[in-house]
Amino acid sequence: MTDLFYDASPNATRIVQSNKAGREYPEKPDRVVLFGTCVVDLFFPEAGMDAIRLLEHQGIQVDFPQNQSCCGQPAWTSGYREQAESVARAQLALLDTGTPVVVPSGSCAGMIRHHYPGLFNHEPQTRDRALRVAENTFELTEFLLNVCRVRLQDRGRHRQVALHTSCTARREMQTHHHARGLLAQLSGVTRVDHDHESECCGFGGTFCVRMPDISGAMVADKTQSLSQSGADELISADCGCLLNINGAMNRQNLNLKGRHIASFLWERCQEGS
Amino acid sequence: MTQSIPVTNLDGDFKTRARHALDDAQLRNNFRTAMDGLMHKREQAFSDPQEREDLRDLGNRIRARALSQLPDLLDQLEQRLTANGVRVHWAETTEEANEIVHRLIEAQEGRQVVKGKSMVSEEMELNDYLAERDIECLESDLGEYTVQLDHEKPSHIIMPAIHKNARQVARLFQEKLGGELSDDIHELVGTGRQILRQKFMEADVGVSGVNFAVAETGTLVLVENEGNGRMSTTVPPVHIAVTGIEKVVANLRDVVPLLSLLTRSALGQPITTYINMISGPRKDDERDGPREVHLVLLDNGRSRAFADAQLRQTLNCIRCGACMNHCPVYTRVGGHTYGEVYPGPIGKILTPHLVGLDRVPDHPSASSLCGACGDVCPVKIPIPELLQRLREENVRHPEDSEAAVAGAGSRYSNREQLIWRGWQWLNTHPRIYRLFLWGVTRLRRLQPARLRPWTDYRSAPTPAARSLHEQARNHMRSKS
Incomplete structure (x- = not known):
């Protein structure tokens, strides 16, 4: 590095290094919650069931809370933040149990993991809950590979x-x-x-x-x-x-x-x- | 003489123009080929991903810091430029900017203007403004010259004529300039150069844009590859630079990383052929350079974007065009479909501030939010996030006083509000949601085969016979 590439400013906004790639993974748990997602629910339920079978095959007990629905992404990306918040809040209440959440969809997992906390910047309690759930949410392939370490x-x-x-x-x-x-x-x-x-x-x-x-x-x-x-x-x-x-x-x-x-x-x- | 109407400048709304562009096989091939090449060049220019990411972080911080000090830096810029002998003019609107430029040209009794590439002058529609006042304003960048010859607008901020291939340019040159038909690029460049050389000598005034305005030294930095920028800013007796107020940076050290990011992101070049650093008019002991140098600083909605902490990030942009090159939407519909000066992802987030969101209500929706733009942005503008924010602004109640963008709320619709409230209700009432699943799966055979617009290009999806909710419940029951 030459001295031309210096730190731009002592006062500049600190860039929070994303931990996306270097995530630390826990030991394989006994139990997980499957968040099925709405599209899987209606159009690809076999994918959800096969996810359950794969996880059970790893000796993990899978819970499927019957009160789950959608992660809220459709409203959020369409500009209807209020509606997205309301749906996200309902899922958070369900998922904040300390049990790892596995999602058979990278896009919905990303919504929970990376966008839920920001949705509730104005509600500290929900934000804390969102941060807890985000930390404990895994996309299915990520979970199988890095937490279950499947062979x-x-x-x-x-x-x-x-x-x-x-x-x-x-x-x-x-x-x-x-x-x-x-x-x-x-x-x-x-x-x-x-x-x-x-x-x-x-x-x-x-x-x-x-x-x-x-x-x-x-x-x-x-x-x-x-x-x-x-x-x-x-x-x-x-x-x-x-x-x-x-x-x-x-x-x-x-x-x-x-x-x-x-x-x-x-x-x-x-x-x- | 009949004026040929280029097929790419179409009337109608965004979607109509998009449809026409999608049907134009030649246009689509031109863009796909060009954008594939540009993506490849950028990738090669940033061969070390770690260095690239470090540099993007730095670029982001430099721009963020400059914006956080914007009013002070602009004051300092004006002082330093004035001390260097450059006259500084402030314009709130494009109309004011045009009047200033016109007045300066009239003071020289100028009739011929030669222009280096400047997107801000496109924003001002300066050529038309001057033409109406009997002043010829000739584009000297070869791409800009090409689109000017064809009475078109630029379709890309770095490569204005990228929608044409060499053969189309050759035909245009032959039609407008006479001579032999040749699609040899060197010959085409030679033809353009011959005409432009004469014009540089004759011009009364040169107009240019600015890439970076350096506050500490009062320096205007202008990068280019054709030498036309240097000619436009040094040969005519008067040079008028026009730029947006966000282009200011604190000092020359800040320019170095930004320049590297700009040239590598734009064309995959380690550096441009020319870097002009203009710090004043000709001094008494100097033999060339313009007698007068002016800088017109244009606001045109930028200060309103500046006022919102999130939307302010739009002003980080250093105009490299990488977001366009990597955008799957831009690649397919081309720049003219956007109908405004700045196309592609950056255009979608910048234009609403310049012209009002109500004039471009389709812009925020014309994205799959795939994120390719944000991934390549050299100064890390979170373009998808800002698009989403503009979608929120778009569907705000028109009388909502918290609107951050002019023309917000033009897509507010009671029908859509109702749909999303219904969706919310469904997804927050689990029993109703399960009943809904039960109903849709049981009645799945009654679903119509045509569900427009989905089925315009796809078969209708058939819901499963049993939802995951049901199957999972049965599975859990059977196990317990």
Whole structure:
């Protein structure tokens, strides 16, 4: 470093170094809470169930509080902060038990982990609660890899898969690393790259209905690059993206379908799959 | 003579323009190719990620500190510039800025102006203002010259004609300037240079922008690659620089890291071909340089953005354009779709302050919040966060006195309010929520096949037969 690259100011706002990458992980717990997320609830419940099976297979008891709903992200990203706060507050009341929270979606996990505390800057008590829950919230692949330290036994036939990671999951939860780490444990699975892999699929929550043509163009490019990748199957840890990409691939009659990584992993670990 | 109307300058709202751009295969190919190249160049220029992140942190702190001292730094800048012999003019609106520039040109009885690249002058629509007053204002940056020839506006803040490929430029040059058709880039540059050289010699006034205005020394820093900036600021007898009030930095040391961030983020260059540091008019013992140097400092809504601690971060921008190059939306719809001077992610967060949110109500929504822009921003502007904030401003009640942006509340709708209140109610009443799940899963076959606009490009998603709530409950029961 030359002296030109000096610390700009003694008074400048301190940049809080994000601990996203260097997170410290606890020992494997006996018990976790699964926060299922609304999209999984309605459209991909098997992903949630397979997440439960994977966790139980690790000897962990899984609770599924029946009073959970949505993390609040749709309202928050649409500018309806008040409504988002109200829904987030309800989830926080449920999740603040000291038991680790596992979320089968990087984007929703990121919402709880990185955005809940900021939503309640004006409510110190809820903010403290949000900070406690945030510290104790894990995305599923992150949890399997870094807390359970799973060693997956692949029992399936050889298969080529493409991996799509939601943008917020990648940025806020490093889900691409975790998902790749798990897939790499499967001896029969080859992960193939696809063109512009890190580019957004065009889902973006309400973006896909507010800007349908732009979103449509984005997902069309994504499905094209996926279909040219040589993959037999698409894997993702985010069901919002899957809803979008699967919908487009189905419409285009492509012989390719996306699945949640929990379902894929669980299937690979079964005899005769 | 009929004036050709470029296909990219379309009427209608954002979505209409976007649709036209998406249907234009040539345009999409031009942008995709160019943006892919720019992303690759930036990546190579920042080959050490740790160094890149350290430098971005530093850039952020330098800009944040400059803004925290903005009024003082502007005072100091004015004093130092005045001491250096530069006349400083303040303009609250673009109209005032235009009047100032016009008055200065009239004082020289000037009729020909040559301009280096300046986005603030685009903001002012200076060319049109002067043309209406019989003053020719010629763009001397080759990209700007190209769009001016075609009666267009820039489609990118660094590369104004990036929406055209070499062949399209060649055809334009042949049509407007005559001569042989050639899409050899060197020949095209040569053609432009021949015409511009003559104009530099004839011009009465040179106009330029400013990249960094240094308060401590009263120095105007201007970076460029074509030499046209140096010509515009040194050959004509009078130089008028125009810039926004946020471009001030404390001292020359601050410029070094910002410059490195700017050139590497913009074009992947370690440094630009030219760096001009202008600190005053020609002195008595000097043989060249302008007799007069003026600086016009434009507010145009910036001080209102400055007043809000979160939105103030918008003013960190050093105009590198990296957010555009990495934006999946910009790459597909191009710069003209935004319909304003500053396109892409930075345009979406800056334009509302300049023209009012009600004039660009679609801007905050035209993002999937993928975050690519914020990841590459050299001064770490949290663009997705600011977009979200503008979405909040957009749906505020129009009479809400806490609005931080002019034109807030133009997307307030009772219908949407009702939808989100309903959504809130559903998601905070667990029994109702479970009943809802039960209903949707049982009636899933009754769902219409067309759910527009989702089904414009996708099949409708079918809800599962049983929700996770139900399946998990049954699973837990069976285990206990």
